[in-house]
Amino acid sequence: MSDAFIEKLKILVVDDELAIRRYLRTALAPHAHEIIETDNGEDALIQCATHHPDLLILDLNLPGINGITVTQRLREWSEVPIIILSVQDQDTAKIEALDAGADDYLTKPFSVGELMARMRVALRHRKNEVTEPVFETGKLVVNLSTRIVTVDGEEVQLTPTEYDLLKVFVKYAGRVITHQQMLKEVRGAGYQTEIHLLRVHVSNLRQKIEDDPTNPQYIRTEAGVGYRLMA
Amino acid sequence: MSDAFIEKLKILVVDDELAIRRYLRTALAPHAHEIIETDNGEDALIQCATHHPDLLILDLNLPGINGITVTQRLREWSEVPIIILSVQDQDTAKIEALDAGADDYLTKPFSVGELMARMRVALRHRKNEVTEPVFETGKLVVNLSTRIVTVDGEEVQLTPTEYDLLKVFVKYAGRVITHQQMLKEVRGAGYQTEIHLLRVHVSNLRQKIEDDPTNPQYIRTEAGVGYRLMA
DNA sequence: ACTCCATATTGATACTTTCTTGATGCGATG
DNA sequence: CATCGCATCAAGAAAGTATCAATATGGAGT
Numbered sequence: 001m002s003d004a005f006i007e008k009l010k011i012l013v014v015d016d017e018l019a020i021r022r023y024l025r026t027a028l029a030p031h032a033h034e035i036i037e038t039d040n041g042e043d044a045l046i047q048c049a050t051h052h053p054d055l056l057i058l059d060l061n062l063p064g065i066n067g068i069t070v071t072q073r074l075r076e077w078s079e080v081p082i083i084i085l086s087v088q089d090q091d092t093a094k095i096e097a098l099d100a101g102a103d104d105y106l107t108k109p110f111s112v113g114e115l116m117a118r119m120r121v122a123l124r125h126r127k128n129e130v131t132e133p134v135f136e137t138g139k140l141v142v143n144l145s146t147r148i149v150t151v152d153g154e155e156v157q158l159t160p161t162e163y164d165l166l167k168v169f170v171k172y173a174g175r176v177i178t179h180q181q182m183l184k185e186v187r188g189a190g191y192q193t194e195i196h197l198l199r200v201h202v203s204n205l206r207q208k209i210e211d212d213p214t215n216p217q218y219i220r221t222e223a224g225v226g227y228r229l230m231a
Numbered sequence: 232m233s234d235a236f237i238e239k240l241k242i243l244v245v246d247d248e249l250a251i252r253r254y255l256r257t258a259l260a261p262h263a264h265e266i267i268e269t270d271n272g273e274d275a276l277i278q279c280a281t282h283h284p285d286l287l288i289l290d291l292n293l294p295g296i297n298g299i300t301v302t303q304r305l306r307e308w309s310e311v312p313i314i315i316l317s318v319q320d321q322d323t324a325k326i327e328a329l330d331a332g333a334d335d336y337l338t339k340p341f342s343v344g345e346l347m348a349r350m351r352v353a354l355r356h357r358k359n360e361v362t363e364p365v366f367e368t369g370k371l372v373v374n375l376s377t378r379i380v381t382v383d384g385e386e387v388q389l390t391p392t393e394y395d396l397l398k399v400f401v402k403y404a405g406r407v408i409t410h411q412q413m414l415k416e417v418r419g420a421g422y423q424t425e426i427h428l429l430r431v432h433v434s435n436l437r438q439k440i441e442d443d444p445t446n447p448q449y450i451r452t453e454a455g456v457g458y459r460l461m462a
Numbered sequence: 463a464c465t466c467c468a469t470a471t472t473g474a475t476a477c478t479t480t481c482t483t484g485a486t487g488c489g490a491t492g
Numbered sequence: 493c494a495t496c497g498c499a500t501c502a503a504g505a506a507a508g509t510a511t512c513a514a515t516a517t518g519g520a521g522t
Contacts, residue, residue: 091342098348103356104335111322117329125334125356159469175377195508197471203510213510223479224391224508225378390480427498428482434499445499454490454497 009123010034012053014044014070015085016062024057027112041065045073049133049145053080055119060086060097068100075101076167077133077144081122085110135170137231140209140218142170151209161186162205169219174231176222202227239264240354243284245275245301246316247293255288258343272296276304284311285357286350291317291328299331306332312353316341366401368462371440371449373401382440392417393436400450405462407453433458 011032013024016039025035036051038044041062047053056074060067071082084097084105094105103122106115133145139152147163149156158166168177168185179195187194206213220228242263244255247270256266267282269275272293279287287305291298302313315328315336325336334353337346366373370383378394380387389397399408399416408416410426418425437444451459 091345091348094345095348098345098352103352114322114325117322117326121329121334161470174379176379194471196473199509200471200511203512206510221509222378222388225394392481425482427484430498431482431500434501437499452498 009055010036010051010053011055011057012036012038012044012047012051013057014038014041014062014067015057015059016040017059020059020085028116031116039063041067041070044070045145048074048078048080055122056080056082057115058082058084058102060084060088060093068097071097071100071102079126081119081126083115083118083122135173137173137229138217139211142166144170149209151211156208158205158208161201162208165201165205166209169227169229173229176226176228178226180226182226240285241265241267241282242286242288243267243269243275243278243282244288245269245272245293245298246288246290247271248290251290251316259347262347270294272298272301275301279305279309279311286353287311287313288346288350289313289315289333291315291319291324299328302328302331302333310357312350312357314346314349314353316346366404368404368460369448370442373397375401380440382442387439389436389439392432393439396432396436397440400458400460404460407457407459409457411457413457 009032011028011034013021013028013035014037015021015024018039021037021039025037028035036047036053038047039062041064044056044058044062048056058067058070062070065073067084067086071084074080074082082102082104084102085108086093086097086105087108088094089107097105103125104118106118133143135142135144141150143149144167149158149163149166164186165182168182171185172181179198183194183198202219203213206216206219209218210216218230220230222228240263242259242265244252244259244266245268246252246255249270252268252270256268259266267278267284269278270293272295275287275289275293278284289298289301293301296304298315298317302315305311305313313333313335315333316339317324317328317336318339319325320338328336334356335349337349363377364375366375372381374380375398380389380394380397395417396413399413402416403412410429414425414429433450434444437447437450440449441447449461451461453459
């Protein structure tokens with residue numbers, strides 16, 4: 001019965017230890033339709049964008065960008081279930097990973113049975129809404145996995161904050177985002193007085209992505225409330 | 232930031248040890264809106280049916296029906312997130328609980344930080360399934376989460392106060408709202424003399440959402456009393 | 463440690479929208 | 493037919509917004 005959940009699935013295993021990958025492949029192969037492997041974070045992000053796996057098994061300690069970063073980057077556009085595997089058992093590590101967007105956290109050594117049970121839980125939650133890592137509206141294209149933004153085919157160069165802003169706009173595309181909300185998303189908590197700052201950045205962003213910044217067609221301003229990216 | 236997820240929530244704690252319940256209450260109280268407790272499975276099921284908590288923290292070893300059974304029974308009609316707490320660390324127990332429908336499983340002793348992080352994960356999942364709160368009457372549609380108001384499919388631009396007014400109208404849809412009540416809702420306390428102001432705003436609102444503002448079909452005037460939004 | 467550069471922040475100012483107030487007209491009621 | 497409650501209009505006040513320019517900051521490279 002329980003196996004039914006994880007049949008015909010594409011699973012991406014990210015771990016730098018070959019032994020672990022082999023072990024997982026052996027354990028999962030009889031149940032999973034397809035298993036993809038990689039040993040680093042950069043490649044994991046690429047694999048996710050190209051293969052759209054149904055589930056991710058992710059080691060925390062990776063060469064290059066670590067598991068937390070992979071999780072955060074992925075969560076910018078994907079809701080694929082992520083199960084973290086790690087040797088670290090401190091609760092701070094767990095909290096950080098879970099808050100970064102992971103769905104579960106297992107400490108090595110782990111039992112395959114438990115892993116598979118937790119995989120079933122993770123898959124139960126997502127009715128697999130496949131989101132494309134590309135947002136498009138009018139001539140504006142935002143590729144969330146490569147972080148490339150183009151207008152009418154031409155790439156525009158955005159500063160980090162400008163991109164962060166745009167990312168939030170995309171996340172809430174079509175909806176109104178209040179100044180407070182926006183500041184909370186891109187900064188942390190100490191917002192409030194920084195509305196002016198937000199305006200400047202939005203203005204700069206408009207200069208770069210709008211055909212006519214005076215008459216914005218993408219980022220509309222909702223007077224007295226905030227902004228809104230047209231969908 | 233992360234606390235935002237678990238604000239204004241109703242949490243049901245099911246454990247037969249008073250000490251654990253007390254401990255959880257102390258730990259969660261600053262974050263959760265309301266905490267309900269019970270020490271047995273039968274009551275847990277009743278509490279869920281009557282109070283509809285947002286999350287369940289459930290001990291596995293209970294007098295009477297055990298945690299597994301509670302989970303199974305609950306899953307027959309409810310999708311409330313369930314986090315299992317247990318002294319048992321064997322993977323068979325975990326697998327059984329997770330497959331019964333639990334969303335997570337923590338072994339005692341646990342760290343409150345980790346519990347709360349896992350609660351956030353559980354609530355995150357739940358959030359995706361909640362449908363948007365939309366009010367509809369005639370050709371008027373008010374989407375309270377996106378702040379978009381449409382009449383006959385066409386979007387109307389409302390000023391902040393106009394929207395605030397409409398929000399209150401929706402809140403008391405079908406019922407009469409006195410001028411005083413309305414002023415108290417949208418302003419604070421110093422109301423009373425501002426009835427004229429209210430009229431102006433209502434008038435403006437009508438111009439925007441009514442087909443024939445002279446003959447309002449949505450916002451009716453209750454002479455001598457106040458207004459009423461037709462439901 | 464220093465310089466330089468891109469970016470972030472702050473300040474100033476012109477501009478736009480929204481709020482508020484007072485004036486006016488309408489219609490029902492006693 | 494005078495009065496009251498209501499709706500609407502219009503103009504000034506207040507609040508919110510866009511943009512340019514000046515200064516501060518932080519990180520990369522030397």
